[in-house]
Amino acid sequence: EGRFYSVLIHYIMMFQIQVLSNGCSEDLHKVQDALQWENFFKQKAAPENNKHFRAIEEAEMVKEAFTREAYSKHNAETVTNMATTEKAKVLDALLSTGKSCRRYSRHEIELATENFSDAKKIGEGGYGIVYRCILDHTEVAVKVIQQDSRGKIDEFFKEIDILSRLHHPHLVLLLGFCPEIGCLVYEYMENGSLEDQLIDNEGRQPLHWFLRFQIIFEVARGLAFLHGTKPEPIVHRDLKPGNILLDKNYVSKIGDVGFAKLISDLAPDGFTEYRDDTVIAGTMYYMDPEYQLTGTVRPKSDLFALGIIILQLLTGKRPQGLILSTEEAIRKGTFPEILDVSLNDWPIAEAEMLAKLGLHCTALRCRDRPDLEQEVLPELENVLSRVTSSWKFESPKAVVPSHFICPISQEVMDDPCVAADGHTYERRAIEAWLEEHKISPITKHMLPSLTIIPSHS
Numbered sequence: 049e050g051r052f053y054s055v056l057i058h059y060i061m062m063f064q065i066q067v068l069s070n071g072c073s074e075d076l077h078k079v080q081d082a083l084q085w086e087n088f089f090k091q092k093a094a095p096e097n098n099k100h101f102r103a104i105e106e107a108e109m110v111k112e113a114f115t116r117e118a119y120s121k122h123n124a125e126t127v128t129n130m131a132t133t134e135k136a137k138v139l140d141a142l143l144s145t146g147k148s149c150r151r152y153s154r155h156e157i158e159l160a161t162e163n164f165s166d167a168k169k170i171g172e173g174g175y176g177i178v179y180r181c182i183l184d185h186t187e188v189a190v191k192v193i194q195q196d197s198r199g200k201i202d203e204f205f206k207e208i209d210i211l212s213r214l215h216h217p218h219l220v221l222l223l224g225f226c227p228e229i230g231c232l233v234y235e236y237m238e239n240g241s242l243e244d245q246l247i248d249n250e251g252r253q254p255l256h257w258f259l260r261f262q263i264i265f266e267v268a269r270g271l272a273f274l275h276g277t278k279p280e281p282i283v284h285r286d287l288k289p290g291n292i293l294l295d296k297n298y299v300s301k302i303g304d305v306g307f308a309k310l311i312s313d314l315a316p317d318g319f320t321e322y323r324d325d326t327v328i329a330g331t332m333y334y335m336d337p338e339y340q341l342t343g344t345v346r347p348k349s350d351l352f353a354l355g356i357i358i359l360q361l362l363t364g365k366r367p368q369g370l371i372l373s374t375e376e377a378i379r380k381g382t383f384p385e386i387l388d389v390s391l392n393d394w395p396i397a398e399a400e401m402l403a404k405l406g407l408h409c410t411a412l413r414c415r416d417r418p419d420l421e422q423e424v425l426p427e428l429e430n431v432l433s434r435v436t437s438s439w440k441f442e443s444p445k446a447v448v449p450s451h452f453i454c455p456i457s458q459e460v461m462d463d464p465c466v467a468a469d470g471h472t473y474e475r476r477a478i479e480a481w482l483e484e485h486k487i488s489p490i491t492k493h494m495l496p497s498l499t500i501i502p503s504h505s
Contacts, residue, residue, distance in 0.1 A: 149212040150224035152233060157226050161190055180236060186491055187236040188223060204230055210305050215496045217466035218270030220293055220303035235491060238296035243289035246364055254390035260361040261435060263300040265428045267292055270302040272420050275347040283345050287353035288334045297451040299472055333367035337412050348414040355409025362403055364388030371410050374403055398431050456481060456489055465500040472503050
């Protein structure tokens with residue numbers, strides 16, 4: 049009986065264990081099913097979560113970009129306001145100096161140009177349109193800049209600032225400006241640009257070789273003046289035949305200084321410096337190769353352009369390939385063959401001296417180019433002295449070129465001097481004039497100074 053109870057208890061315990069085991073198993077299955085459903089819903093929800101998080105990230109990025117743009121806009125407006133203030137200061141300074149540079153009204157310019165009539169137009173280019181008209185009883189050239197270019201507006205104010213402060217016989221004379229229209233008023237240069245005379249010279253007499261020698265010397269003197277300004281030298285950066293203008297006596301003057309740069313941190317010629325923040329300015333074939341490569345501009349950067357212009361004046365050709373063709377002609381002894389064929393009385397020896405000087409100026413590295421004051425100008429004076437002493441008028445019936453005639457005495461000049469209006473006079477005649485007048489004998493404008501400079505050319 050006791051054994052029976054023992055067996056019965058054993059079976060009862062086994063039954064209970066089985067029941068418990070079955071219950072755990074069912075619970076386990078339930079837990080596993082729950083986990084599977086959880087994983088299923090997680091997988092379903094994952095793309096939606098990703099979209100949600102991406103949306104949040106994009107919103108943050110948009111917010112950051114908007115903030116950055118707002119800051120940049122505020123910054124730009126601040127810079128613009130500063131620039132406007134600086135330009136206002138420039139204009140106020142000009143008007144307070146009492147110099148010959150005058151501010152014209154919109155009405156005066158529109159009246160003089162007949163509302164910018166095509167009949168008054170004498171030129172058009174990347175800078176704008178040039179009109180020939182009368183202002184203050186004087187023939188002038190009015191250059192209207194392109195209104196749709198911010199860069200051109202900056203050049204406009206820079207040109208006013210530079211030309212109003214600088215006066216030299218071989219820099220174009222700025223007579224006034226009109227900021228409302230955005231135009232500059234210059235003395236009128238009757239014989240146009242050097243490019244007109246050399247390249248686009250249909251219907252014109254070719255420039256005599258002596259005039260070409262003289263133009264080279266005058267342009268070099270104008271450059272030397274710019275490079276010698278204090279406290280900072282000025283580099284033109286866009287010297288080319290189109291920016292060299294000729295008056296009625298073929299006196300040359302450098303114009304278009306809108307690209308000019310005041311060099312406050314001048315790098316030595318023998319030092320190569322690369323600058324990433326420089327905006328390259330200039331015209332292809334006249335631009336200094338070292339400046340193009342490094343972004344560093346020096347006064348000798350203008351010498352490269354001067355060298356190209358010298359070669360053009362000798363050959364009458366466009367600048368492409370001119371350096372190599374001239375070098376080859378000198379090396380082969382065929383130099384006379386590349387001289388401008390429109391002239392047949394070239395002084396060969398002196399022309400070749402100029403060609404070699406031009407090639408020296410076009411050296412690839414600034415350090416290898418000659419010094420303008422110490423080497424280029426003395427060599428040009430030497431060439432002019434040689435041709436002047438040997439050149440005689442062979443026929444008494446020969447027509448004397450107008451640029452040899454003094455505008456006051458109407459006689460051939462023995463001692464020519466350049467006055468502050470940029471015109472050349474016989475010394476005695478202009479000195480006598482200046483004793484009684486303070487205006488130009490030709491332009492009738494007030495002279496910025498009463499000094500005269502001997503014209504060695």
